[in-house]
Amino acid sequence: MQSPVYTCSLDNVTQLINRIAEKMPVYGDFGSSKTTLSPKGFFLPALEKLYETAKINDSYKITPAPPENAPFVLLGIRACDAAAIEILDGVYLNDPIDPQYKARRHASYIVTFACETMGANCFCQSVNINPAAPKGDVKAWVKNGTFFWLAQSEKGERLTELLLDLLERTIPAGNDLLPVEPPDSAPALPLPADMLSAFNAPVWDNLHRACIACGTCTFLCPTCQCYDISSHECTENSEKTHCTRQWDACLYPGFTQMAHGNPRPSKKERFRQRFMHKLVYHMQKYGTSACVGCGRCVNKCPVNMNIVKVAHVLAQEEVNAYV
Amino acid sequence: MCNPNLGLIPFPARIIHITENTADTKTFRVVGEDEKKPFAHMPGQCAMLSLPGVGEAMFSISSASTNEEFYEFSIKRVGKLTSELHTLQVDSPITLRGAYGRPFPVNDVLIGQDLLFIAGGIGLAPLRSVIRYVFDNRDKYGAVDIVYGARSSADLVFLEEIQNEWTARPNTRVHLTIDREEEGWSGNVGFVPTYIKQLSFNPSKIALICGPPVMIKYSLATLIEMGFEKTQVYTTLEMRMKCGIGKCGRCNIGHKYACIDGPVFRCDEIDELPEEY
Numbered sequence: 001m002q003s004p005v006y007t008c009s010l011d012n013v014t015q016l017i018n019r020i021a022e023k024m025p026v027y028g029d030f031g032s033s034k035t036t037l038s039p040k041g042f043f044l045p046a047l048e049k050l051y052e053t054a055k056i057n058d059s060y061k062i063t064p065a066p067p068e069n070a071p072f073v074l075l076g077i078r079a080c081d082a083a084a085i086e087i088l089d090g091v092y093l094n095d096p097i098d099p100q101y102k103a104r105r106h107a108s109y110i111v112t113f114a115c116e117t118m119g120a121n122c123f124c125q126s127v128n129i130n131p132a133a134p135k136g137d138v139k140a141w142v143k144n145g146t147f148f149w150l151a152q153s154e155k156g157e158r159l160t161e162l163l164l165d166l167l168e169r170t171i172p173a174g175n176d177l178l179p180v181e182p183p184d185s186a187p188a189l190p191l192p193a194d195m196l197s198a199f200n201a202p203v204w205d206n207l208h209r210a211c212i213a214c215g216t217c218t219f220l221c222p223t224c225q226c227y228d229i230s231s232h233e234c235t236e237n238s239e240k241t242h243c244t245r246q247w248d249a250c251l252y253p254g255f256t257q258m259a260h261g262n263p264r265p266s267k268k269e270r271f272r273q274r275f276m277h278k279l280v281y282h283m284q285k286y287g288t289s290a291c292v293g294c295g296r297c298v299n300k301c302p303v304n305m306n307i308v309k310v311a312h313v314l315a316q317e318e319v320n321a322y323v
Numbered sequence: 324m325c326n327p328n329l330g331l332i333p334f335p336a337r338i339i340h341i342t343e344n345t346a347d348t349k350t351f352r353v354v355g356e357d358e359k360k361p362f363a364h365m366p367g368q369c370a371m372l373s374l375p376g377v378g379e380a381m382f383s384i385s386s387a388s389t390n391e392e393f394y395e396f397s398i399k400r401v402g403k404l405t406s407e408l409h410t411l412q413v414d415s416p417i418t419l420r421g422a423y424g425r426p427f428p429v430n431d432v433l434i435g436q437d438l439l440f441i442a443g444g445i446g447l448a449p450l451r452s453v454i455r456y457v458f459d460n461r462d463k464y465g466a467v468d469i470v471y472g473a474r475s476s477a478d479l480v481f482l483e484e485i486q487n488e489w490t491a492r493p494n495t496r497v498h499l500t501i502d503r504e505e506e507g508w509s510g511n512v513g514f515v516p517t518y519i520k521q522l523s524f525n526p527s528k529i530a531l532i533c534g535p536p537v538m539i540k541y542s543l544a545t546l547i548e549m550g551f552e553k554t555q556v557y558t559t560l561e562m563r564m565k566c567g568i569g570k571c572g573r574c575n576i577g578h579k580y581a582c583i584d585g586p587v588f589r590c591d592e593i594d595e596l597p598e599e600y
Contacts, residue, residue, distance in 0.1 A: 259402030
């Protein structure tokens with residue numbers, strides 16, 4: 001059954017947020033643009049403890065970190081980031097399920113916010129995402145000076161129940177009240193058709209040169225999900241160790257380094273891995289590319305290298321190959 | 324294929340026996356806390372072995388799943404963690420999680436077939452789990468040929484076990500080779516791929532190869548020359564791993580993850596992947 005659409009005046013939005021905040025922590029707002037960092041850290045923190053090991057009587061006692069399952073709300077998630085969360089779900093909620101991710105994800109309420117304009121370097125429409133129709137437990141938008149609220153899941157309905165006395169029911173929301181998709185001006189992000197020919201394309205020899213392998217794109221990317229695991233001696237007690245998981249980047253040489261060698265020995269192979277994973281491997285494995293067009297990597301790359309350039313150069317290479 | 328309960332939290336474990344195989348390789352026998360094996364496994368699968376505070380790495384389980392008492396890991400001293408492991412004594416605690424990956428197809432494809440094992444150096448470790456499994460289920464498989472090479476006789480891992488036990492098994496032939504002449508060596512001298520050619524095997528066998536990448540490459544080429552199809556040849560690949568469950572993102576070869584789609588691959592499957600291993 002389709003949930004009813006609710007409205008309130010823009011002046012009362014703060015009241016809505018405060019009401020939710022009485023029940024659980026609320027992060028984000030209905031601000032004018034997407035956040036600088038993506039929301040992935042709420043589900044896959046940049047650093048987290050997995051377990052603790054204590055050496056007692058010459059054997060190890062292992063204590064897993066307790067699951068983080070306290071409910072929380074993310075407000076104002078844009079369509080790109082909502083799509084990214086679905087991509088992360090595909091990786092972490094598929095067998096074998098990641099219990100830490102699952103606990104946080106199940107505890108989260110995602111309230112999305114429709115974009116009526118495209119931000120600088122945004123290109124979600126080039127990857128088939130409608131910025132005016134974000135997914136999420138609740139979708140919110142502003143139209144003609146009114147704030148709109150629509151539950152899109154059971155969780156979203158639970159959140160709505162907290163707010164019933166602050167909202168007005170509007171049925172039905174006519175098309176004139178729905179957010180309007182901004183005009184689409186950018187061409188679609190081309191995805192290579194053939195994995196091996198994209199992998200072996202000569203363009204990688206030059207494309208990687210500008211990259212300084214700083215990893216900024218990886219850490220800002222809402223779908224980059226690779227991690228490292230390491231073990232540290234506890235400073236206050238040498239019999240205790242912490243095992244942590246932290247974000248990692250395939251652009252770093254240590255990522256695949258083994259004692260006997262490295263299957264990706266130079267920056268070229270590591271640079272290629274990042275873009276092949278986004279544009280090709282993820283598509284082969286999960287049926288969708290791993291780029292949601294949020295444009296964070298385009299905004300922040302210190303050498304102006306980005307996935308849009310790489311995708312177009314690869315596509316041109318493919319065209320040339322058939323001429 | 325993957326056990327859905329596989330996670331990142333290990334079991335406490337203990338070393339109960341250490342064999343010095345060569346100057347740089349030791350075989351560790353490991354049990355869980357209650358002297359039992361905390362998880363089941365199949366030949367060719369791997370486990371994450373860790374020394375808290377030092378590190379964690381993926382090792383092939385070199386004992387057979389038919390052994391219900393303990394796991395064995397045959398580990399060459401090459402880096403930081405393996406050097407630290409080599410300093411351990413019997414009764415030292417470690418931690419263990421697994422079993423990870425796709426095993427060799429011992430219960431379907433290999434049944435009833437003549438088997439040809441080809442190994443170089445420490446590459447015999449993963450194949451030993453299959454060889455011992457076959458010995459423990461001897462009537463299910465045909466003839467067994469094992470071609471095993473190393474730089475010198477002192478680098479042949481499991482040499483004692485091979486000479487005392489394997490050669491005495493029914494319908495089993497072991498062909499040893501070393502790279503250079505040595506006083507007192509009665510086996511073959513020469514590289515593994517050349518030796519395979521000399522031995523001229525019937526291409527109806529199923530071959531299982533593991534060793535240094537260059538040895539795998541030339542052995543495979545020799546087998547193809549002899550009339551083997553790539554679909555008859557299996558190998559196991561080594562990549563850096565952190566999670567073992569297809570999430571951490573570093574053991575991929577194209578869209579396949581060595582930790583869940585491998586480490587065992589049929590050679591025609593590898594052809595479809597980018598050459599990055």
